[in-house]
Amino acid sequence: MTIPFPEKVLDVSGVTVRFGGLVALRDVSLSIAARSVLGVIGPNGAGKTTLFNVICGFVRPEAGDLRWKGRPLGKHRPDQLARLGIARTLQGLGLFGGLTVLENVMAGAGGFARTGSIAALLGTAGAARDERELRSRALRLLRELDLADVRHHLPGALPYGSRKRVALARALVSEPELLLLDEPASGLSMAETDELAARIRALTDATAVVLVEHHMDLVMGVCDEVVVLDFGEVIATGSPDDVRADPAVADAYLGLAPGERPSA
Numbered sequence: 001m002t003i004p005f006p007e008k009v010l011d012v013s014g015v016t017v018r019f020g021g022l023v024a025l026r027d028v029s030l031s032i033a034a035r036s037v038l039g040v041i042g043p044n045g046a047g048k049t050t051l052f053n054v055i056c057g058f059v060r061p062e063a064g065d066l067r068w069k070g071r072p073l074g075k076h077r078p079d080q081l082a083r084l085g086i087a088r089t090l091q092g093l094g095l096f097g098g099l100t101v102l103e104n105v106m107a108g109a110g111g112f113a114r115t116g117s118i119a120a121l122l123g124t125a126g127a128a129r130d131e132r133e134l135r136s137r138a139l140r141l142l143r144e145l146d147l148a149d150v151r152h153h154l155p156g157a158l159p160y161g162s163r164k165r166v167a168l169a170r171a172l173v174s175e176p177e178l179l180l181l182d183e184p185a186s187g188l189s190m191a192e193t194d195e196l197a198a199r200i201r202a203l204t205d206a207t208a209v210v211l212v213e214h215h216m217d218l219v220m221g222v223c224d225e226v227v228v229l230d231f232g233e234v235i236a237t238g239s240p241d242d243v244r245a246d247p248a249v250a251d252a253y254l255g256l257a258p259g260e261r262p263s264a
């Protein structure tokens with residue numbers, strides 16, 4: 001079988017979402033190529049989080065459809081994402097305060113382990129092996145993200161930047177083919193943001209990334225392609241340079257501070 005190049009993992013086609021009288025997304029279409037980084041930007045209220053929520057199955061569009069690796073992604077639920085090969089981090093981190101860092105990361109696998117919940121309840125050999133594999137994957141990620149020393153701590157005891165890395169490790173433990181990052185740079189220092197940029201690029205060895213982010217240097221530095229939303233509509237799609245030079249994009253961002261604008 002020939003694989004079309006660039007191979008697409010996700011296609012969003014003609015998606016419209018309405019909240020009462022407000023159109024949050026209007027006829028939005030975009031594609032994400034395997035092992036690429038797609039940035040989704042736009043001023044406040046442009047529809048970025050809503051798009052993210054549609055991909056995760058939190059919000060059902062009233063029109064349009066999604067295809068995951070060429071197959072219709074119909075009524076998927078957020079708890080099925082890991083099994084599909086999709087993972088996400090949330091703006092609010094969503095870590096479990098009563099679980100240790102290691103337990104939080106292991107919880108990210110959700111229903112991903114091969115053996116089902118009945119086998120796990122019965123404590124079969126397969127479930128024990130899955131648990132061991134999951135633990136060693138989680139520990140490897142914690143080492144990579146410089147969190148091994150705090151694996152037995154509760155997340156609330158850690159600085160914010162570390163908690164964000166825990167959330168990232170939790171999203172990565174299911175080894176997703178698509179990772180959705182919602183404002184991963186918010187609240188990070190400049191040094192932490194630079195580290196994050198390098199990490200996102202390294203992820204593309206195995207994973208496609210959708211990056212919803214206000215931090216323009218990060219977006220322009222790591223994305224292969226950028227989609228710009230304004231009032232729920234796609235107003236530009238292209239390389240970071242194309243988007244930066246697009247007058248429609250400059251108009252949409254008029255009045256915002258230089259660091260929040262894509263144009264130079």
Ligand SMILES: Nc1ncnc2c1ncn2[C@@H]1O[C@H](COP(=O)(O)OP(=O)(O)OP(=O)(O)O)[C@@H](O)[C@H]1O
Binds near residue numbers: 044045048
């Ligand atoms: N559950 C909801 N009910 C009603 N309106 C909503 C809901 N969620 C989002 N909206 C509205 O839809 C529009 C798009 O919101 P969305 O949060 O997707 O924008 P955004 O681009 O992510 O904004 P921000 O950059 O501020 O996070 C906004 O006008 C918002 O007020």
